[in-house]
Amino acid sequence: MTELVNLVLSGIMVGSIYSLIGLSVVVVYKASKVYNFAAGGLVMVGAYVCWTLLVPLQFPLWTSFIITFAVMGALGFIIYRLCMGPLVGQPLLSQIVITLGLVSIISGAVQLIWPPQYQSYPAFLPSYLLNLPGGVTISTLLLCCFGISITLWAMVWAFFKFTGTGLSLRALAEDAQIARAAGVKVHNMLSVNWLLATVICAVSGILLGIIMSISPILDVIGLKAFPVVILGGLESIPGVMVAGIIIGVVEKLAAGYLDPFIPGGGLQEIVPFIVLLIILMVKPYGLFGLRRIERI
Amino acid sequence: MQPCGTFHTSHRSSLSVIGTRLQWGLLVVGLVLAFLMPQLLSPSWLAWLSISCIILISVTGLSLLTGYCGQISLGQTGFMAVGAYATALLSCNLGFPFWVCIPLVMVISAVIGMVVGLPSLRIKGFYLALATIAFHFIVVYLIYHIPILGGASGHTVAIPSLFGLDIITGTTQYYFILVCTIIAIFFAKNIARSKTGRAFVAIRDNDIAAEIMGINLVHYKLLAFTLSAVYGGLAGSLLGYYYTVVNPEMFPFMEAIWQLGMLIIGGTGSIMGAIYGVFLLRMAGELITRLSPAIGALFPAIAATAYAGSYPLIYGLIIVLFLLLEPRGVNHLWNRFKAFYRAWPFREIAS
Numbered sequence: 001m002t003e004l005v006n007l008v009l010s011g012i013m014v015g016s017i018y019s020l021i022g023l024s025v026v027v028v029y030k031a032s033k034v035y036n037f038a039a040g041g042l043v044m045v046g047a048y049v050c051w052t053l054l055v056p057l058q059f060p061l062w063t064s065f066i067i068t069f070a071v072m073g074a075l076g077f078i079i080y081r082l083c084m085g086p087l088v089g090q091p092l093l094s095q096i097v098i099t100l101g102l103v104s105i106i107s108g109a110v111q112l113i114w115p116p117q118y119q120s121y122p123a124f125l126p127s128y129l130l131n132l133p134g135g136v137t138i139s140t141l142l143l144c145c146f147g148i149s150i151t152l153w154a155m156v157w158a159f160f161k162f163t164g165t166g167l168s169l170r171a172l173a174e175d176a177q178i179a180r181a182a183g184v185k186v187h188n189m190l191s192v193n194w195l196l197a198t199v200i201c202a203v204s205g206i207l208l209g210i211i212m213s214i215s216p217i218l219d220v221i222g223l224k225a226f227p228v229v230i231l232g233g234l235e236s237i238p239g240v241m242v243a244g245i246i247i248g249v250v251e252k253l254a255a256g257y258l259d260p261f262i263p264g265g266g267l268q269e270i271v272p273f274i275v276l277l278i279i280l281m282v283k284p285y286g287l288f289g290l291r292r293i294e295r296i
Numbered sequence: 297m298q299p300c301g302t303f304h305t306s307h308r309s310s311l312s313v314i315g316t317r318l319q320w321g322l323l324v325v326g327l328v329l330a331f332l333m334p335q336l337l338s339p340s341w342l343a344w345l346s347i348s349c350i351i352l353i354s355v356t357g358l359s360l361l362t363g364y365c366g367q368i369s370l371g372q373t374g375f376m377a378v379g380a381y382a383t384a385l386l387s388c389n390l391g392f393p394f395w396v397c398i399p400l401v402m403v404i405s406a407v408i409g410m411v412v413g414l415p416s417l418r419i420k421g422f423y424l425a426l427a428t429i430a431f432h433f434i435v436v437y438l439i440y441h442i443p444i445l446g447g448a449s450g451h452t453v454a455i456p457s458l459f460g461l462d463i464i465t466g467t468t469q470y471y472f473i474l475v476c477t478i479i480a481i482f483f484a485k486n487i488a489r490s491k492t493g494r495a496f497v498a499i500r501d502n503d504i505a506a507e508i509m510g511i512n513l514v515h516y517k518l519l520a521f522t523l524s525a526v527y528g529g530l531a532g533s534l535l536g537y538y539y540t541v542v543n544p545e546m547f548p549f550m551e552a553i554w555q556l557g558m559l560i561i562g563g564t565g566s567i568m569g570a571i572y573g574v575f576l577l578r579m580a581g582e583l584i585t586r587l588s589p590a591i592g593a594l595f596p597a598i599a600a601t602a603y604a605g606s607y608p609l610i611y612g613l614i615i616v617l618f619l620l621l622e623p624r625g626v627n628h629l630w631n632r633f634k635a636f637y638r639a640w641p642f643r644e645i646a647s
Contacts, residue, residue, distance in 0.1 A: 101613075
């Protein structure tokens with residue numbers, strides 16, 4: 001029983017980090033209907049940039065965070081202006097393949113710039129095990145990360161619901177031409193959108209760096225974002241948090257209870273994809289997604 | 297499109313791929329050159345050419361699925377893995393010779409392709425791409441975790457032998473692969489210009505409209521996936537026979553991205569596009585391989601990972617640049633050039 005509760009709690013907390021990665025994908029999709037495959041790569045770049053500022057360059061903590069956000073925001077802006085902006089009206093295949101090309105570029109660039117060894121962050125969050133009544137233990141590190149994820153998610157949700165820019169972005173998603181006619185500056189809004197998405201990736205990268213050591217193959221974690229956003233619904237910000245937590249819990253439960261039955265274990269990597277396939281066949285628009293009705 | 301002055305006197309001849317005697321001549325010269333390659337190329341370049349032909353088979357299948365039918369698929373590397381491992385098991389564990397193995401592998405790949413194609417009946421676009429990505433990772437997971445497949449250390453493949461001649465040297469392997477490639481491209485080109493190909497294009501352009509016009513979506517979408525799986529399985533099988541060993545490292549996810557990129561670079565809606573794209577990107581890769589020691593010497597800081605890192609970087613850069621500057625690929629550039637010189641000194645051919 002306690003093991004079940006432990007698994008569920010740690011699943012919730014790790015799942016919230018998957019939701020953050022998914023959140024950056026949802027933010028981009030909400031405004032421009034482009035699926036950002038490069039989310040994993042951007043998370044990795046964010047993690048590495050912050051690590052470079054913290055460890056070799058020895059910047060103070062908050063300064064490195066601010067600089068990381070600035071650098072990643074600039075990167076998102078540049079990615080939009082150079083790559084995604086010119087392809088705004090183009091067929092879907094071009095938009096998918098250009099983000100895949102970005103995945104390749106980011107992967108190669110990170111491998112070239114940073115050494116291949118595993119690196120870890122200096123510990124600056126309290127990291128001990130809280131013992132709760134009932135024998136349940138929670139790691140305070142994971143709890144802090146969970147708190148940060150939820151806070152950032154709530155801020156993004158509020159941004160999209162209550163601010164003028166958020167409203168313009170939602171209008172862009174509905175119909176870009178009508179939004180432009182109503183006075184929304186499409187390219188500026190989409191640049192801000194990508195900036196926001198990469199900053200979210202930067203935060204996820206930092207959180208991942210805190211929890212686990214980073215290496216040039218960290219972008220595989222971006223693949224976990226796919227089941228999360230599909231389960232939650234590609235346009236839904238509440239959905240992505242719910243879905244991330246569900247995927248995290250399912251992963252941990254599968255790893256905890258089913259691993260002994262599978263030779264070689266490792267169910268953690270594959271369960272999200274099985275969930276993805278089931279969701280795609282049963283309810284492709286996800287739990288909270290909007291159903292698009294296609295007409296000729 | 298045929299040059300000016302090419303007149304067709306029957307419906308059958310208007311369907312033809314080769315219109316003029318010059319084109320026949322070029323085709324014959326090209327085939328003869330292809331068969332003479334082992335005499336003209338060094339062994340390392342011949343190896344490059346063999347692997348490029350294998351990837352060409354796989355990208356041709358992808359061209360039928362994504363280029364002609366419009367179903368976005370990132371699972372081609374998964375189909376290659378299926379083909380390679382099926383070959384390994386059939387040839388080593390069951391001892392079948394290659395002329396039994398390869399058709400069996402194509403049948404197995406076809407069945408798996410049909411299953412993978414089932415999601416395409418319900419979902420499109422990004423969702424379908426994600427389903428094929430999930431398929432790829434499930435295949436890789438199964439390879440690592442099914443004991444008989446050998447896990448991370450891989451599985452051997454028996455050496456194919458034809459009438460007692462072992463197909464193991466670079467030259468014999470090249471001829472083996474070349475014959476398969478020529479047959480594969482011939483079939484693909486003919487599928488593309490048949491009723492099936494026209495149905496595919498109709499589905500790509502607007503599948504709801506195609507359904508209304510009477511094209512059976514279930515039949516043609518599953519057929520597209522089956523065909524691409526057969527081509528992928530054939531490519532994987534040849535890859536297994538080439539290296540005589542298969543292991544999961546040979547099928548990374550990046551490979552699927554690059555194959556789709558090769559298709560886009562070459563030109564999405566044509567078989568020739570696959571050829572252009574594959575050879576362009578593979579040439580770039582070979583240049584990186586040959587130049588990376590020099591780059592490592594120039595920039596000692598990145599020398600250790602110069603090769604591993606520049607490969608994805610340059611590939612991604614080429615893909616992104618092509619998408620920004622010429623999204624219709626090399627095929628379109630070539631068509632524009634042909635239109636230019638056929639109409640010269642006029643600006644265009646008035647219709």
